[in-house]
Amino acid sequence: MVRRLRQGSPGGKPRLGHAGSLLILCCCFVIAGPLSAAQVENMRLWAAPDHSRLVFDLSSPAQANVFTLDNPSRLVIDLDASQLRSDSDKLNLQGSAIEAVRTGVRNGNGLRIVLDLKREVEPEHFSLAPNEQYGHRLVVDLTYPGESAVEDPIDPIEAMIREQEIAAQRAQAEAKLGGKPQSPAAEAVKKAQPHPKRDIIIAIDAGHGGEDPGAHGPHGTREKDVVLDIARQLQQIVNRTEGFKAVMIRDGDYYVGLRQRTRIAREQKADFFVSIHADAFTSARPNGSSVFALSQGGASSETAKWLADSENRADLIGGVDGNLSLQDKDEVLRGVLLDLTMTATLNDSLAIGGQVLDRLGRVNRLHKSRVEQAGFVVLKSPDIPSLLVETGFISNPTEEQQLKSASHQRDLAQAIFSGMRAHFQQNPPPASLLAWQRDNSRNTAGNEYRIQPGDTLSEIASRHRVPLAMLKQANELNGDAIRVGQVLRIPNS
Ligand SMILES: [Zn+2]
Incomplete structure (x- = not known):
């Protein structure tokens, strides 16, 4: 499940709101040590590709001092x-x-931990x-320098304007060529650029992970585990299908x-983003x-945020060398372009969502018969159609059992994929196979x-x-x- 922006479900009933609270709580930095001694009751560790996270479960808040030492390299x-x-030997x-x-x-x-x-x-x-x-926790993140996937977000407006400029240049060049009989050289240029036939990239996001277990079922099944299983099934199906390639947003038990x-989806140039969850009530x-x-x-608030961000950045860079391509772009134009993109993206998301819901309805009961809409952060890419799928209610004992079953997980993954493939077959991205x-x-x-x-x-012949x-x-x-x-006339063979 995911934290709703507004309190309660669309139906007005309360939902369990555990996930996402972490982000809010991050603001409460180290609290002054209490008079009584804090007990470290447990230590938990998660290994992600770009960092390790060590969590101490404490009986009460404790003041921490964290520093590194060299030769050999240690963290104190x-x-x-x-x-x-707690026994630190038990840590994997x-x-x-x-x-x-x-x-x-x-x-x-x-207490000193080295x-x-x-x-x-x-x-x-x-x-x-x-x-x-969980109770009081101290979280220590060990980030690997140079390996963090965090990068400056690419400004989608800037990307769009560049694409339009390139398209305009190409159109101009072709208009020139079209005015006179084409030379053999021009023919060669055209032939030298084969169709890219690229794969459609599907970003698969297993919800939660690491110290955020998500919702849990009456028999203790954790959302973060079953959604990773479903995500991996989906990954296999996507990668087995010609013309598609999967990218896993998380591929292990880390947050x-x-x-x-x-x-990550943007960096991987994803054509579509799907976040997989299990609901709870x-x-x-x-x-x-x-x-x-x-x-x-x-969508509207995100448009405003992107505009504000990119404008701030433009100011910043403009102040250094005064030579930024976007500096001279009309702000109104930028707003209109981003609005158009966001609207097109949202329309695509709703269209794919309809197809996915239809296929899910063939393998599972539907909680709602139409695509719902909410302000989830993971859905906010301005130019990547995105969906969040609540595969079932982990709080329902029957569905908890089903969500653990490999064959049901595969059915759900297959349904999600069939829905998106149906959409992309009708609306393939340019340059895709x-x-x-x-x-x-x-x-x-x-x-x-x-x-x-x-x-x-020879290709035409074999085709x-x-x-x-x-x-x-x-x-x-x-x-x-x-x-x-x-x-060419194609003879009957
Ligand atoms: Zn969730």
């Missing part, structure tokens, strides 16, 4: 007036930056107040920030799948085929299952030379 965590009530260090953990008493009543490190880290720490699942999830009865797209309100296949079938009419840029005779010699003979061709726009 000093906790004032604290005692260790596999895949983390930590080689070993040592503990000792410091200044009589303090982490022997395998690699250079940049430490960061903060305290968290209790929530429904990825919500904005970071959309940033205060009573055991509700069941069924739901599909969410971004709300209009969420699916676009090429569609154009190809369009260019074959009856027994005739119109030659497209990048075509070769139409005709021997090359027969194709040449039927069209009285001597060599292999063909030109774009030429119409």
Whole structure:
């Protein structure tokens, strides 16, 4: 499940609101140490590709001092007036930056924890107040320098303006060529640029992870585990399908920030983003799948935010060298462009959502019969159609069992994929293999085929299952030379 922007579900009933509270609580930095000694009741560790996160469960808040030492590389965590009530040997260090953990008493009543490190880290720490699942916590993040996926977000308006400029230049160039008979050189240029036939990139986001377990079922099933299973099933289906490629936003038991999830999708040039969750409710009865797209309100506020951000950035860069391409763009134009993009993206999301909901309805009960809309942060990419799928209610005992079953997980993954594939077959992104296949079938009419840029005779022959010699003979061709726009007769083989 995910935290709704407004209190309660669209139906007005309360939902469990555990997830996402972490982000709010992050603001409460280290609280002054209490008079009584804090007990470290448990230690938990998560290894992500770009950081390790160590969490101390505490009986009460404790003042922490965290610093690194070199030769050999170590991280020291000093906790004032604290005692260790947990066995640090139980920590599974596999895949983390930590080689070993040592503990000792410091200044009589303090606790010192030394982490022997395998690699250079940049430490960061903060305290968290209790929530429904955990008590007081101290979180220590060990970030790997240079490996963080955090980058400056690419400004979608800037990208759009650049694309339009390139398209305009290309159109101008083609208009010039079109005015006179085309030279062999111009023909060669056209032939030299084969269709990219690129894969459609599907970003798969398993919700929650690490110290954020998400919702849990009456028998203890955790949302973060079942949604990762479903995400991996979906990954397999996507990667097995020609013309599609999956990108996993998280591929293990660690937490990825919500904005970071959309940033990874953008970096990977995703054509579509799907976040997978399992719903929960205060009573055991509700069941069924739901599909969410971004709300209009969420889209509008995000448009405003992107505009504000990119304008700030323009000011900043403009102040340095005064030579930023966007500096001279009309702000109104920028706003209009972004609005148009956001609207088109939202329309795509709703269209894909409809298809996905339809397929989900064939394998599971539907909680709501239409695509719902909400202001979820992970849905806020301005130019990547995005959906959030609540696969079922983990709080419902029957669905909790189903969500754990590999065959049900596969059915859900297959339904999600069938819905998105149906959309992309009808609306393939330009340059994708699916676009090429569609154009190809369009260019074959009856027994005739119109030659497209990048075509070769042997390819055309094999595509139409005709021997090359027969194709040449039927069209009285001597060599292999063909030109774009030429119409070939396809003989019956
Ligand atoms: Zn969730």
